[in-house]
Amino acid sequence: MALAKATAEQIKDLAARYPSRQSAIIPALWAAQHEQGYVTDEAMHEIAEHLGLPPSLIEATASFYSMFLTRPEGRHDVVICINAPCMLRGADEMVAYLERQLGVRDGGTTADGAITWHSTIECLGACGGAPMMQVDHRFEEDLTPERIDAIIERLRTTPASHDAEPKRPSPRPRAKKSQN
């Protein structure tokens, strides 16, 4: 599926923001993922075309970063941290509880397509509020079984979050390329 016209325009704008258009690869991948839910081969080819770069370069970058998804997932994305600071505050118990409540294994998607969840060893920067998870990249801290229940309930009944990506930077006065 081709990228929407607005996404394509956004990618071309991004290329003009940086002293080198190659720097627009990661922001362009974000734009594609935001629109389509994950990064398809077709999207990477299209990004390559818009940026005037070889597709291999786009995929080399996309495959390095853990936040770029290569397959469709549930409407909501739940990531729970199991690194040491979270472990100390009971993250393993929260993971076991989450798994039981959702009825799917780590990395899986619930049958209703609402939630894809996985545990992560990559610290998410909320050790002071451990145990914690991120829901559509938003922080949920000081987890308890009751809080997890409430979050699951909310996610099952809400559409995919369009807030899951930052808003587009507002237009700015910009010289043809950069003043440098």
Added chain:
Amino acid sequence: MAIKPLLTKDFATENLHQLSVYEKTGGYAGFKRALEMQPDELVELVKKSGLRGRGGAGFPTGNKWGFLPKGMYPRYLVCNADESEPGCFKDRYLIEKSPHQVLEGILIASYAIGCNLAFIYIRGEYLPQTEALETAIDEARQAGYLGKNVLGKGYDIDVILHRGAGAYICGEETALLTSLEGYRGEPRLKPPFPAVKGLYGKPTVVNNVETVCNLPHIVLNGADWFAAIGTPTGRGTRVWCMSGHVNRPGNYELENGTPIRELIEEHGGGVWKNRTLKAFQPGGASMMVLLPEHLDVALDFDAIQKAGSLAGAGAMVVMDETTCMVDAARRYVKFFHHESCGKCTPCREGTFWMANLFDQFEAGDAKPGDIDLLLDIGYNIDGRSFCPLGDASTWFPRSVIKFFREEFQEHISEKGCPFKKSVQEAVA
């Protein structure tokens, strides 16, 4: 200690993230003052203040600026907001509470080094913080702090906020620059240092979020004022991220030189559940473990180093008597294995091998020679990796073997974790 916080002093003010509120607390006065000065004067001021980078290495900020080769332009400032060290969440806090303070620091640093285009590289997971900074940049542009001919002083500056996509290695400054150029986030050989050949091959300064937050205060109050706070080799304050087994985890800004005991016992409310302190780790996942006997060590780069660990990025992970040190080390090792970029063999293969061995300890499959095997692998990674990620992957596990070797032995003799049962009993 009696000293008031510097960076977080106004954090109780409602809506501090808004430009008008930030200005009411004295915001952007430092940048205005800086614009009255010559860039070279600013570099000298920061050198004289003794400010050291807060990202982990503790390199003197003014000296870093001074390394830029004369007459080579364009040059870039990159603010490192890729905070990903397990145990650290201070940059997130500084950005959330006062994004304009971060931005003001960036503007001062940019002016000082003669940069007209600055970048903020923020980790992909920090979405609300990305939004906070984007809004702050828009507000500052509208108010004339950013753009062409800033405040009528003939200085042009723009800031691009660049969102990463999940890679711890990009906190390492050369990997960050590689990532910002659009590539896989792999580190580069140093030298040439970024000051000489950095972003797009141009002279570049990379400064941490907390580092730049100090700048408005130093410009407004002077180098002598700043140098009077803290210790002779650790000026100023640091924001300590405390987590683990304490009653009140969170961020605490304390004067350098404050005893660790004060952070854990007074600010953190002591070890939770009336349990006993077993160990703690200053500096984040990378850093060596310290013991209760080190509680009176000062929160200071040099003092912590003398005690056998490193202050790193200012995390304090507290572990009580029920903690399985083998499992704590296992989590960190698995983290480093996950985050190894794969560029060099000692780190890529070594962290993989260590992670497998730790899993065997956890599963009860470890053999008597495996403790020494872990040490041997660690020895062959540390100092032999391309960048500090590999080196740092070995520091915590090796220090845990040094101080808690018997726990590894128990995992072998009891064919599994001796703590799992006792923890369940303690929690019940």
